[in-house]
Amino acid sequence: MAARRAENPFYERFGDLIDILRRYDATFSLGDGLRPGCLADASDRAQIEELVTLGELQQRSLASGVQVMIEGPGHVPMNQIEHNIRLQKTLCGGAPFYVLGPIVTDIAPGYDHITSAIGGAMAAWFGADFLCYVTPAEHLRLPDVEDVRVGTVAARIAAHAADVARGSTGARAMDDAMAVARASFDWERQFELAIDPEKACTERRKAMPSDTEVCSMCGRLCAVKTSRRALEPEPGGR
Template sequence: MTIVEDAKAGQITEAMKVVAEVEGLEPEFIRRGIAAGRIVIPTSPYRDVKLCGIGEGLTTKVNASIGASSDIVDLDMEVEKAKAAEAAGADTLMELGTGGDFLGIRKAVCEATSLSVGSVPLYQAFITAAKRDGSIIHMTEDDLWHATEEQAKLGTNFMAIHTGINNIVLDRLKAHGRYGGICSRGGAFMTTWMLHNEKENPLYSDFDYLCEILKEHEVVLSTGNGMRAGAIHDATDRAQIQELIINSECAQKAHDKYGLQVIVEGPGHVPLDEVEMNVKLMKSMSGHKPFYMLGPLVTDVSPGRDHIVTAIGAATSASHGCDFLCYVTPAEHLALPNKEDVIEGVKTSKIAAHVGDMVKLGKRDQDLAMGRARRDLDWEKMFNLALDPELARQIRTERASADEDACTMCGDFCAVKIVNQNYNLAK
């Protein structure tokens, strides 16, 4: 039985108990959420993973994406990035390599981390076809199924699969046009293949077979977002919404008929005033499946600081009910991320997740404790409460004040110290 089938049968599994303890909730809450399709716990029969609950009522989780490219293939660097992402606080990892030995790199990454690892098997299928036959248009249906099963057996426990791109979506795309084109690599691969071969997307037409593979290997289906906007002026357009309709229908079928855990992926570039609408639309149409927000980037004009752009959108989306955030690094739109980019991306998105949870879940105890620690000039407590204790300690140490209580920002005229010496505002 799958974990969904166990949940529907009223069985509380060990995984549910572990997630409940981490989240500070009752196991029955987790069971009901999984049974209803509102919560997922990625697991794998092939490797032990750090259990992570994603969905409604749980803290917002952050995914870090790594992977070699056709220009840079460095196994040691990818392993180092995987370890750095976990150390920085990532909740899950996606290995999205498009260069080198697909299975060898992914196997090494899975062995290097205890996190749940996701992938996009479509990449392997299309690139294998291009190397074998000279073009992605020669990809076969069997290439897709083979890649999916191979990656599942490595212990890849959630997969972004582009089920929602079908001929109706392409009609919407062609009729409406786009300012920024298609930014999804999976979307570009599949639409090109469909148009050239005049065939339907196998991931849609043979969706039942796909579900059988995923069920056999206990893989969480994350419905890929091939029509996400790559420019804010394309946000919430007809192609994106049509794909969401199809993905929502596929998600329901996968959960109800096959007992699969399902995540629904959401759009990438979205102006700030459309973020709330997108979150609520995704949640409503998908039956409140866990929502995985790719970004969102709320402006297009800040390459080099897109991790900050994303943090703005991610905090907003999390506050309105998004469950799962895909980090963005400073290298987005510019280059393959290095280890430092990965660390910066994870830590920035963790701040966004925390800010969102302050609203979504009302989780403000840590902030309250920090406020009191600052009032009391308790620096050690401040460091311990910080989302990045090492950075906070480093900055204070490097720029230490002669006064152990104060900092070099205010020096002798520290507002908090002046007040504390004259009256008590403790609360």
Template sequence: MSYKTQMEAAKKGIITEEMKVVAKKEQFSEEKLRDLVAYGRIAIPANSNHKSLSPEGIGEGLRTKINVNLGVSGDCIDHTQEMQKVKMAIDLGAEAIMDLSNYGKTNTFRQQLISYSKAMIGTVPMYDAIGYLEKDLAKISATDFLKVIEAHAKQGVDFMTIHAGINKKAVESFKRTNRLTNIVSRGGSLIFAWMEMTGNENPFYEYYDDILVILRQYDVTISLGDALRPGSINDSTDAGQISELIELGSLTKRAWERDVQVMVEGPGHMAMNEIAANMALQKRLCYGAPFYVLGPIVTDIAPGYDHITSAIGSAIAASHGADFLCYVTPAEHLRLPDLGDVKEGIIASKIAAHAADIAKGIPNAREWDNKMSDARRRIDWEEMFSLAIDGKKAREYFESTPPSDDESCSMCGKMCAMRTTNKVLKGEKVEFL
């Protein structure tokens, strides 16, 4: 029985090779996984032309996944460094990488990325359109935009952010809201500018069915971009954000009708007390489709530390239903991240994802923590380093100020609570001098 997409196969009752890989990774029933793919509750982004891919599932009942953004800009054109970031991201266990390059002819780097990466690859074709087509924004036609989408799909991109929800109706809601930070989505601002300069409807909305035909051909998952996501906690959960979200729900169903897998993107900045309600609202309005969030960043006053503000929001969001986290680095709002920033962002995001998986009751999520706790009780440093999410850093900290003996660290010395309790329980005398 033939099929074009994972969703089409699932609807036909077929368990694909990709589903088998995901089920094994997740210790999940193949049949249940297939059914949730058929219903749209789980997506397995897997372009038929991405031959190096190790498939991952995103959605209900699965581990929370993370995405790493990278790519060149006009001020930082170094594809070699970007490939170093790719290798680091994969080594640290990131499940997805988005190439957000927005300068020059990016297709050569993207092809190298797709050939090398076992992680899912995502793009935002809108970013690439100006450089790819070598045209001013207002002179790009709807047909031109579709050409860029098809070029990315042919190369092997597994998922694409398409800002299709910011139609004229959503723009009117945005204009009435009088936001503090207006539009902070790069792709969203470009679409808004194109619409205002040409007077036309959003081409990704107007020609949505044509886009779905392209995506279905290569089994590209559509990630419905939130062009009107809040860029400050002042603007969260406003009319612009919610009006676009309603449109994204309608677009989700239309994609599923064409057997195209869907993820829905979510808010950027948001106070902690609004996050749980927003997760529930998105799941309700978008029929349980996997939810992909950037942050949410929970306070606006910490440039240089937004990997922390984001990790706080990500952990809350994922524990209340978000399925996919876009990492944020310390360089957010400031500059293109370097290798150190990328590492800090990945680790912060992985901590948030794992903490949420424990809260969600994902099978075996706690086992990792229990093994670490047991190693701490036994004061087995080598085992602790092997279990640490960043064992290299843990070792460096421990060895930077070595203890007098290996039954403690330099903070407590012989007064280590573990050491004291272990000795007492073994009937040994506790001595400090």
């Protein structure tokens, strides 16, 4: 666009796109090309002005019977996440919000599945509707299959943590079931409930103690077993 000094053709012909999507009952995912690429850019004027434009396009689409979701920022410090979510919901009429993390620090290449999971959990708690997974390869190279798996698991953890905090139906029940399984040393049930059963099972097998009820972290000093013994009635007692 800069080289040709011309308007974005997708913006210029947005009415035509509306007609096409309405014909095929498809949904817009309106991306934010001016989203922050580092913390220094977060919530700057360019990002917010583009969000205003996205809100206008969303209203045009809805008026023509086409549904819309809005893509959100990628790098946002933790103290600005709530503001970004609430601002989008206001400017875009409550449209579903899809966030790219957000990544909460720029200094962890190789671990951006973690930086994004932190931001994603907060964003979802504050009202984001859709989390984009980020892989450990982000900012370094194209991801491979294992990167995608790890990134997806991290995003699922973030989403579940937010679901628990928001009281989403059934979310807390999984954690409560895990607590019961741990208290009863039901390892198969624990693996069944785990977000990544294969990883949990593999880690367990790396250091299997002689007492297979417990794990190798505490071994014979297992807090659960100690508590059970302490709560057992004394012989001859009531």
